[in-house]
Amino acid sequence: MPSALPDGEPAPPSGELPEQALAQLGRPGRPFGVYVHVPFCSVRCGYCDFNTYTLTELGVHGASVATYAEAALAELDLAVTVLGDRAPQAETVFFGGGTPTMLAASDLVTVLHGIRKRFGLAPDAEVTTEANPDSVSAESLQELADGGFTRVSLGMQSAVPHVLRTLERTHDPANVARAVAAARGAGLGVSVDLIYGTPGESLADWGTSLEAATALAPDHVSAYALVVEEGTKLAAQVRRGVVPAPEDDDEAAKYELADEVLRAAGFQWYEVSNWARTEADRCRHNEGYWADGDWWGVGPGAHSHVGGVRWWNVKHPNAFAARLAAGQSPAAGRELLTTDQQYDERLLLATRLVDGLDLAELRPEGRAAVAGLVAEGLVDGPSAVAADSTRPRRVVLTLRGRLLADTVVRRLLGL
Structure with a gap:
């Protein structure tokens, strides 16, 4: 089911x-x-x-x-x-x-x-x-x-x-x-x-x-x-x-x-x-x-997100159609994301991307974890330590880091 x-x-x-x-x-x-x-x-x-x-x-x-x-x-x-x-x-x-x-x-x-x-x-x-x-x-x-x-x-x-x-x-x-x-x-x-x-x-x-x-x-x-x-x-x-x-x-x-x-x-x-x-x-x-964009999800069970509000539609197609026919939203529930939730999600998603996450976005516990992650071969060293005016320091996963992406995220969150 x-x-x-x-x-x-x-x-x-x-x-x-x-x-x-x-x-x-x-x-x-x-x-x-x-x-x-x-x-x-x-x-x-x-x-x-x-x-x-x-x-x-x-x-x-x-x-x-x-x-x-x-x-x-x-x-x-x-x-x-x-x-x-x-x-x-x-x-x-x-x-x-x-x-x-x-x-x-x-x-x-x-x-x-x-x-x-x-x-x-x-x-x-x-x-x-x-x-x-x-x-x-x-x-x-x-x-x-x-x-x-x-x-x-x-x-x-x-x-x-x-x-x-x-x-x-x-x-x-x-x-x-x-x-x-x-x-x-x-x-x-x-x-x-x-x-x-x-x-x-x-x-x-x-x-x-x-x-x-x-x-x-x-x-x-x-x-x-x-x-x-x-x-x-x-x-x-x-x-x-x-x-x-x-x-x-x-x-x-x-x-x-x-x-x-x-x-x-x-x-x-x-x-x-x-x-x-x-x-x-x-x-x-x-x-x-x-990238934390906005989208409207159409259809039964579809999820949407606008400006830090996430909502989801009723799941069954009959219930979905019935609500719309009655002039009502098919949304079953929603959540207003807190600052902490938005930070956690940003970190989770950005670290999975080849462009990685700007170290400046990390909280202190995350910045403190980066050196250890580099030493363990989970985060690319040059990306994390080299910086100039056009290239900020970033958390970029190595191949081994991709295999252990969830571990990297937990460490960056201080967990």
Whole structure:
């Protein structure tokens, strides 16, 4: 089952935000994006705890694939009311899921046009949709490109059939190459997503997936360690001993192999789990999250953030549609981030990036920890100690530091 929503205070039925949050909109260094959550999947993969539903799990009252675009546009109308005239143009738009391409390409384009009409899109806006390789065609991808999409992120996960079976991924591995070729033909940028650490996956299997991914010549690769989430089918299988739990040493070896293979293929890491060919190929939408930007999340269970206020929508698609039909915000709860919370999050996210964190942003306990982290090979020494007028001292993770990023963060927080 999907993971639970966080705790928080009740969100007002109108969706209104505090004035101090709205005042942050559009300020320099605060990019604004729109995330659209499409909660439909053809099947539920055993490892997934995202807020997704198969069509057989849903009724037809406000939650069908055919009516989803209408509900999304209704929330965008609410967003315009809440944010008012200060809402900046959207610099990025990201359709995630679920499988967004279970919707007709025309519906995805309709929602994108709705965003453009209500907020405007920056001239160089990045517009991405996630996709299952089996859920797109040359025709649908061309329709997306013609409608303003610039990028597609394909859920490849693995190139090894037995690994895909364990993950309960249903796509034919051969369709990944077909989808990449079709996306290229439509003029879209291409990212592929991989997962490592699946039970039964050998280091050689992972190497096969990496070689297959780089052979596709995408612009961007994401590689995430499998996490066994409570409440999933995979967690139950691990608990019963049907499959082994992922091992830290195995996942570390696979991460090191990923970095080696991807670097050899011309990719550079820019966030712990993400590699791009050039700076222009980075996922700018995700960079907005990591840079403490603002975004409105549309859809069931979607999270939003504006000026230090974070809120999240009700999870079930029927409840989401019903609230909007009644003229109410679909927000289930929210939190006003404290100064300490914002500091912790800034430190957590910035240290995962290749540009790192300016040492001047650290509190005394963090600055005191840097020398030890350098000595242990977790933080790059030259970046931390060398400085001139154009290059401040920064905390930048080494390869070993990326493997132990959580440890670095705890030390910098004085924990």
